[in-house]
Amino acid sequence: MVQAVEKAGANAPRVRSGRLLVVVDYAERWNIEVLARMILDLAEEAGPGYLRVLLLARMDYGLWELIASTLDRQVDDLAAPIRLEPLFASGTLESTTAFGEAVAAFQSAMKLPLKKLAPPASPKSTDNSLLGLHMAALATVLAQNNQQTIPSGADLSEFLLTHERKYWSVGLAPVLPAVVATAEIDRVSRTVLAATLFGPLGSSADARQLLRTARLAGNDADAQSLIDRHAQLYPAEEGSGTHNTAVSPYLRPLYPDRFAEDFVAWCMRRTAGRDFVLDLLKELASGRVTDLQSRALDFLSATAIRHPFVDEVVEKLVGTSDGYVHLNSRGVPYYLHRTSVTLRGGRPQTIYFFAKVRRNRQGEPTALPRDRVVKENPRNGFLTISKKKDHAVATGM
Secondary structure: OEEOOOOOOOOOOOOOOOOEEEEEEOHHHOOHHHHHHHHHHHHHHHOOOOEEEEEEOOOOOOHHHHHHHHHHOOOOOOOOOOOOOOOOOOOOHHHHHHHHHHHHHHHHHOOOOOOOOOOOOOOOOOOOOHHHHHHHHHHHHHHHHOOOOOOOOOHHHHHHHHHHHHHHHOOOOOOOOHHHHHHHHHHHHHHHHHHHHHOOEOOHHHHHHHHHHOOOOOOHHHHHHHHHHHHHHOOOOOOOOHHHOOOOOEOOOOOOHHHHHHHHHHHHOOHHHHHHHHHHHHHHHHOOOHHHHHHHHHHHHHHHHHOHHHHHHHHHHHOOOOOOEEEOOOOOEEEEEEEEEEOOOOOEEEEEEEEOOOOEOOEEEOOOOOOEEEEEOOOOOOEEEEEOOOOOEEEEO
């Protein structure tokens, strides 16, 4: 088994013998042509039946439909996708066991006495993901240690964010006056916000430039001081390769994603935080720093799935899209995107796909072509787009 790392132009892992499982973490963040090329190169070397590629990604990006459409035009023996089901249902013996293991791991990491704790009573305290379960376990350990009420549901992230802010303030309050300490904590908070939206960055020079553009630092020395403080709070995990922290250690974003999204939404509910984000995006757009702006818009689009007001805020920056929106029978809006890929032999191909977000790094919003029609799968509500004449499916979700 190997873990794939996105690096355009790099050779695929060598298949020496036996079967190969390639794990692609955060697959929706890859360039689609790099991802497709890696799969095709591996398939050629491994031979039929010897390669499996596990794409780990967030839902609703239309990723599988896009990669399947790309590969379908280049190989004949592409296996049908297998969508993985949740590991367990909430409230089952498996989830209770996993919760207990997570509690023990957090207690051990925080050097607390090992003590069995019950999961939060509310059935909506966690989702069916390991991430939701681990967040609930961490909140339960913190609440029990501080003799606080165990949070549940929507209060979970707010509770953890409050503790994160306390973490930032460690070392500041004892040595600074209260007013100065409050202002400094706010500056650290905005630094974490900028890092979460735009990081990680590959060089200290890029990180300093971002902090100066955000008006968090007046000069390079001040910016470097903020970078060093941020690195103490969130050090890069050397050698892990996850999210490229080993090669891009500057201004590491908050992880995991759900917690980071809740933090950004929490900031943008306040006028000061909302203006900070919009002003910084406008500044980057005027300076034509398109890569950073695109990265932030991708993140905000993902955040808007659970925090719809964020999408309304971003519309003030990018304007209302003229892309096609289709409301399925379950009342879920899907946004049509298109992208261009280069097939083998250098032939360009336009691919259409649906996603639950307005903006998607894999494509751009588009109107529904006149020669296409939208169909809905009655079993799951997913949409497909087909040609009107021959009904040959181009792609779908």
